[in-house]
Amino acid sequence: xxxxxxxxxxxxxxxxxxxxxxxxxxxxxxxxxxxxxxxxxxxxxxxxxxxxxxxxxxxxxxxxxxxxxxxxxxxxxxxxxxxxxxxxxxxxxxxxxxxxxxxxxxxxxxxxxxxxxxxxxxxxxxxxxxxxxxxxxxxxxxxxxxxxxxxxxxxxxxxxxxxxxxxxxxxxxxxxxxxxxxxxxxxxxxxxxxxxxxxxxxxxxxxxxxxxxxxxxxxxxxxxxxxxxxxxxxxxxxxxxxxxxxxxxxxxxxxxxxxxxxxxxxxxxxxxxxxxxxxxxxxxxxxxxxxxxxxxxxxxxxxxxxxxxxxxxxxxxxxxxxxxxxxxxxxxxxxxxxxxxxxxxxxxxxxxxxxxxxxxxxxxxxxxxxxxxxxxxxxxxxxxxxxxxxxxxxxxxxxxxx
Numbered sequence: 001x002x003x004x005x006x007x008x009x010x011x012x013x014x015x016x017x018x019x020x021x022x023x024x025x026x027x028x029x030x031x032x033x034x035x036x037x038x039x040x041x042x043x044x045x046x047x048x049x050x051x052x053x054x055x056x057x058x059x060x061x062x063x064x065x066x067x068x069x070x071x072x073x074x075x076x077x078x079x080x081x082x083x084x085x086x087x088x089x090x091x092x093x094x095x096x097x098x099x100x101x102x103x104x105x106x107x108x109x110x111x112x113x114x115x116x117x118x119x120x121x122x123x124x125x126x127x128x129x130x131x132x133x134x135x136x137x138x139x140x141x142x143x144x145x146x147x148x149x150x151x152x153x154x155x156x157x158x159x160x161x162x163x164x165x166x167x168x169x170x171x172x173x174x175x176x177x178x179x180x181x182x183x184x185x186x187x188x189x190x191x192x193x194x195x196x197x198x199x200x201x202x203x204x205x206x207x208x209x210x211x212x213x214x215x216x217x218x219x220x221x222x223x224x225x226x227x228x229x230x231x232x233x234x235x236x237x238x239x240x241x242x243x244x245x246x247x248x249x250x251x252x253x254x255x256x257x258x259x260x261x262x263x264x265x266x267x268x269x270x271x272x273x274x275x276x277x278x279x280x281x282x283x284x285x286x287x288x289x290x291x292x293x294x295x296x297x298x299x300x301x302x303x304x305x306x307x308x309x310x311x312x313x314x315x316x317x318x319x320x321x322x323x324x325x326x327x328x329x330x331x332x333x334x335x336x337x338x339x340x341x342x343x344x345x346x347x348x349x350x351x352x353x354x355x356x357x358x359x360x361x362x363x364x365x366x367x368x369x370x371x372x373x374x375x376x377x378x379x380x381x382x383x384x385x386x387x388x389x390x391x392x393x394x395x396x397x398x399x400x401x402x
Contacts, residue, residue, distance in 0.1 A: 032174060045169035045201040048368055049079060049087035057385075058148045059097055059111060066096070075099045090148070094203045097150050113150050115250045119399040121242065122312070123252040124391075125271035129291030130284055131258050133277040134319030136163045137354060137363075138387075139255040142275075144365045145388035146395075147205035151250045154197065156180060157210035158267055159257040165209035167361055168200050172211035179211045184237040184266065186224045193241040201366075206249075214263065221262040234262060235307045239270035251395060260294055265302065268295075272398065273313045275391065279320050280331040280347075312398040317387065318347035346387045351380035 056063040069075045070086065076095045078086040088096070101111040115121070126139040136159070143155040157164040158180060162172050170177050178196035182189075197206050224231025242252065254271065256264045268274065278288050303309045316339055322328055336343055353376050357367045364384055369377050 031171075045366075047090050047201045047366060049089060050093060052078065052086045052088070055088050055093050055096065058093065058150075059100065061100065069096075069099075074103075090203050093148070094150070111150065113250070113396070114152060115399065120272065121246050121249060121252065122273065122395050122398060123242065123254065123271045124273050124275055124395070125254045125256055125267045126275045126277065127256045127264065127268070128258060128277045128288070129260060130279075130287040133258075133279050133284065134317075134348060135258065135277045136167070136255050137358070138275070138277050138317060138319065138348065139253050140164055140167045140363050141365065141384050142388050142391060143205055143253040144202055144363055145385065146251050146253070146392060147202045148365065149392060151204065151392075152248065153205045154245070154249045154252045155200070155205065155207045156252060156254045156267075157208065158214065158263050159210055159255055160212050160214040161257075162210040162212075164255040165207070165211075167358070167363060168207050168209070169361065170198075170207070170209040172209065175209075177209045177211060179214050180208050180238070180241075181211075181214045181217050183208075183241045184217065186220055186228070186230060193244050197245065214257075217263055217266075218261045233306065235266055235269040235302050235305075238266045242270060260291065260298065265298060268299070269302065269307045269309065271311065273311055273394070274315075276314070276316050277319045278316055278335075280318050280328045280335065282327075282331065285331065285335065313394050314342055315391070315394065316343045318343065320350040321347040322350050344387060344390055346383065346390050348387050349380070349383045351376065351383070353377045353380035354384075 050058075052063050052066050056066050059066075066075075067086075070078060076088065076092040076099075078088045078092065081087055097111045104111065124142070126135055126142070128135045139155065143153050146153045155164065155168070162170070165172060165177070172179075177198065178191070180193075180196065182191045182196050183193040184190070193208070196208055198209065200207050221231060221234045225234065230237075254267045256267050276288070278284055299307075299309045316335070318332060318335075321332070332347070353367075353372050354364060356372065357364055360367070364377070364381050367377075
């Protein structure tokens, strides 16, 4: 028999489970190696210094006021850089905030925006059904911005992929950190939520990181619903856990998984408000439409079962927006024609500064401006701040503040 020399050899069959386990283990091993080289085992994320202009911006005062305080020997002493420029640590920024709140004019606005008696804990669920919408980037920057502006913040990573946790310096496969699953599981191993909260490199900002074990909640809940009353009221578990730490925080930011499962529903029923990120393209809008229809029907069902689905506000944030992209601009106009009241005025523009910062697992608030094209960085941080100040305004309005 003559063999055809041009014949294409048949692809060899393989055992799928063995291959992906082997590849997953190898990727994890190489990532461990890379992390040990760049981030030693006992290292912790640090935070850069903030310029006087930045500190004044987040405190809501003029740079001249801060300069005068320093010259008068009041408040913390800043570090002095080249050219006489003054820099503060994030801790000093917080110290300045309390100093101004105590010693500022009585008719001036409050510098410490903590909740007052009667103002409820604000729980903001950041959601999207489709990956790549900037959901985790939005949640990370919002939590950090709220901390920089004086709020007491808890960030909760509910996505088993743990991207938000990674941006805060946690790697579940190495750190063996806890997750919210430990506080909402159905068995005797459940822990108080206080046991799973960890500090971050931002003063006033704590985190409940994620890990793959979170996915167990998706499997446990259907079984618990068949055997216990607790399971039938699964949607109350996160809210109940939060009551333990209610006095400690002003705002909770929840990065929900990009799927409509029990974790997302548990987060949404604990939420006081919802932020939906959406990329202004047709496929993304179609995906969001289906997500909203499914979510609405499920929310109606669990509402009949006793869930509280009343919200203070719902907003759509346009992410990765390119103003020069005509189809995107047209899609934004289409969305505004339907959802004008609910779309945030400020979109989050697409920026290489955000993606470049992400390569080193940092946010715009962590990276040094000197490492970027200044115009690119300034445009990105201005846009990010505009979005976050607008959301902060909604949170304050929910408290009844002007």
